[in-house]
Amino acid sequence: MAAARRAFANAPHSTYGYGDPLGRMELREALAEYLARARGVHADAARIVITSGFHHGLGVLARALAAEGGETVAVESYGLDIYRELLRDEGVGTRPVDVDECGARVDQLVDIADAAAVLLTPAHQFPTGYALSTERRTAVVDWARRTGAVILEDDYDGEFRYDRVPVGALQGLDPDHVVYFGTASKSVAPALRLGWAVVPDSLLPAVAQAKGRVDTVSTLDQLVFAEFLESGAFDRHVRSRRRRLRHRREVLIERIADAAPAVHVIGMAAGLQAVLALPVGSEERVLRVAGRQGLVVSGLAEFRHPAADGHPSWPDALVVNFSNVSESAWPGALQALCRILPSP
Numbered sequence: 001m002a003a004a005r006r007a008f009a010n011a012p013h014s015t016y017g018y019g020d021p022l023g024r025m026e027l028r029e030a031l032a033e034y035l036a037r038a039r040g041v042h043a044d045a046a047r048i049v050i051t052s053g054f055h056h057g058l059g060v061l062a063r064a065l066a067a068e069g070g071e072t073v074a075v076e077s078y079g080l081d082i083y084r085e086l087l088r089d090e091g092v093g094t095r096p097v098d099v100d101e102c103g104a105r106v107d108q109l110v111d112i113a114d115a116a117a118v119l120l121t122p123a124h125q126f127p128t129g130y131a132l133s134t135e136r137r138t139a140v141v142d143w144a145r146r147t148g149a150v151i152l153e154d155d156y157d158g159e160f161r162y163d164r165v166p167v168g169a170l171q172g173l174d175p176d177h178v179v180y181f182g183t184a185s186k187s188v189a190p191a192l193r194l195g196w197a198v199v200p201d202s203l204l205p206a207v208a209q210a211k212g213r214v215d216t217v218s219t220l221d222q223l224v225f226a227e228f229l230e231s232g233a234f235d236r237h238v239r240s241r242r243r244r245l246r247h248r249r250e251v252l253i254e255r256i257a258d259a260a261p262a263v264h265v266i267g268m269a270a271g272l273q274a275v276l277a278l279p280v281g282s283e284e285r286v287l288r289v290a291g292r293q294g295l296v297v298s299g300l301a302e303f304r305h306p307a308a309d310g311h312p313s314w315p316d317a318l319v320v321n322f323s324n325v326s327e328s329a330w331p332g333a334l335q336a337l338c339r340i341l342p343s344p
């Protein structure tokens, strides 16, 4: 609210007209500073494009890649189907590369000769919960340089690492071959519909063309967010949210260890989702019970790319978002979750 008051008080007259289709310069400048500091992103404001969230940004990039003749994007074998469908809607097919505990098997990219890009979640693979290893970060950048393809880096929850300082964005290794995507959906709320892409110079004209002629995010929202960043209030907000989420994750692990010792939380201490490895063969049964109790949880298998052969095989598992219930509803939700897990 304070950020909104300050942003409105200082808003220039131009705020009330149509904005720059790439976004307000005030926000792009504030993001350039924040992303360099918090995520090691090489960004100047001219290469930052404001979007209505990652979903929108990915659609714009898919259109830009398709306009330049791209027909295929490699994706992680586990991921959200809405993004695969979005790419398909823009005329771009997807081919999976396997995912293991070191992140995406980027060595498999050589088998996808026509890939114009690879879509990755390097800081915290969604949904399996591991980071892309140092060797693979270097290898995928080498692949992009060799082939002229781009890496689409979905840094959806990079602010939320609980056990150490987060690894910087992959984009920092090679800003000319990586499109970096960030979002306010995890740090603030999905309802804000606010995201940003840092685009290599070579792709900027195609991206500007694909984005269209009018701005897509309310100028006022952009100014408020710029003020939120510049005043330091966003940093304070993220720090306090990180503390609360770390605590939730720790309590989740403790309760599960007590209530269902056969279930193990796997993946890094990061993010807003936890992966609960279940006893072999129990995923479908647990999901049925959850459904009957009205609990919203997902099975890991539902994230698998239809063309993935399931190798290396991941355990039966639940993917649980532990951030999307209020403080008052959280104890009850956790109790309900523990009740549906297989007991010893």
Ligand SMILES: Cc1ncc(COP(=O)(O)O)c(C=O)c1O
Pocket: 052, 053, 054, 055, 056, 080, 121, 126, 154, 156, 182, 183, 184, 185, 190, 194, 195
């Ligand atoms: C893997 C992944 N990427 C990106 C996002 C953010 O998408 P958006 O900015 O469109 O809300 C999410 C949000 O849930 C996500 O799970």
